[in-house]
Amino acid sequence: MSENKRKDAAGKSLAARLTGVILMAAIGIFCALASQGVTPFSIVLAALTVCAALHALRTRTMKLQNGKSIVQPGNSSLLIGMLMADIVVASAVLTGFDFSILVRRGHQFFVILEQIFQPDFNYFPKVVDPLLDTIKMSILGSVIGATLALPVSVIASTNINRSGVVVWAQRIVLMVIRTLPTLVIAKFAALIFGLGTFAGTMAIIVFTFGVVSKMMYESIETIDMGAFEAMESFGASKFQSFWSACMPQILPTYLSYCLYALEMNIRAAAILGYVGAGGLGLLMDERIGWRDYRGLGMVLLALFVVVLIIEQTSQYLRKKLS
């Protein structure tokens, strides 16, 4: 009986293994052949992938001293390596990767970079206003986005909300929101609300909302629910028990996530102007258009200092919170 069971388990794992190996080999061969057609190189690559797959399937049976025989599964690291090689080759073909360009024209890289690293300090007075705009946009966006995120994340956590449908609907919406790049949201906002800081703030609100909600519902699910249940059993309402039993547990994490979101937002807000959503990005776009890379250097230097200050403050506060 137990012998049979063991054989079943072995058979199942063998089938799963076989599927995995065939899938990996198929992806590898597809990458090798589809990216560059049938050339000698791609054929060699595909053949090597097949060899690696066969190697991964080869099992060895060993006889132990006590008479039992065990089957050692094949080693699939070679196959994974070949798969990676296939994918890299396909990516290089698809993106037109050409190392010789870097060697030939590499010196061009330093032309702009050199000027960026010699900032034009006379330009500083013009940087102040957009810089303040960027900071204001990210603060307001972070506060509003994070505030909206708190109730939503409570609804989206499985240990407080027992209704599976609501939880999963909520999570899918959050996932879709998170996949939209901030620049695309900002572009839409700039088209709908007109150019300026309001559009940027909207984009930051959406971005912060998505990120903080996800991090929050993940950490709400790890809290200790004992106190919550005890309060419910005493007859407290769901909200009352959440407020006094769960809030103290999640508040430090929540505040720390808010600060983390603020850190990210300052960086994000700086480039939003690139699509017309106000702040430093507007200035960057303009300086690049004028080919005034020393002015651009000044903008970046100001941003660097602000990011450094905000990051240090927020890291200090987050250390205090934990």
Added chain:
Amino acid sequence: MQKQENQTAQQAALPRDARYDIVTKYLTRPKLWWLYTLIVLIVFALISWSGSTVQYKGLAAKGTEIAKGIWNGLISPDRSLLFTLNEEGAIVSPFINVTPEGVPYQLLQTVAIAVLGTLIGGVLAIPFSFLACEKIVPKWIAFIFNVFILLIRTIPSLVWALVWIRVTGPNAFCGVVTQSICSIGMICKMYITAIEDIDVRILESLDAAGCSRFQKIRYGMLPQIIPNFISTVIYRFDINVKDATTLGIVGAGGIGAALIQCITSSRWSMVGAYLFGMILLMIVIELFSTWIRKKLARG
């Protein structure tokens, strides 16, 4: 102040064991109301300060029209970009649209940029992270490299792309080199944490067993850091795919270029098709990366 004195008096008046009573504990709990008030005041001050510039000036001239267009585009995306269609609009073989203008090709290119960028960035980050780790090199060297890494991180990826466009021209290759540089910052930060978390006792015991330097690295260090490194690189790959979609805005290849072009020319059904593809790709990649990282963490 008065209140607190009262409480201390109350406490002293109680019999000794009652001092540990739950009611007494509750009455004498630390009161931090001034701290909370301060935080609330600071937050309100910040909000009102930032609210001064960020003002709602109503919708743009064609705002509602554009919003409607975006919504319609998302609901009914341009199917010809996604699939191969015949004249009647039915899907025919080879099913997905494989031309360079089609969404699948653009998505593949975006992923390819992220793959190469992350890989090169991950390899370049290894020497930097060892040189910026205070446990391995003297403090001043670590400090110099930390500042260098911070510099790399502060320059936005769009600016890096502009710097590289001079070298490579506006194509997908530019996206690859841009992402290789941009990834270094964050990958280094996480590599350094992984290196600092190494259990030194294992190295010491290998030392005691008489292992050579190479053996110590091979059997003592690598098994500890490699899962962390791979997990970091996969996490960054996740982020890079997202970034690669926006790099196209400055002409560095990927789906972003086509998307922005369609947005500026108000072809909303095409925008819908591109967004649909992007959302699908990002969800698949996120699920995949979470799955692999979970597997790695469990060993």
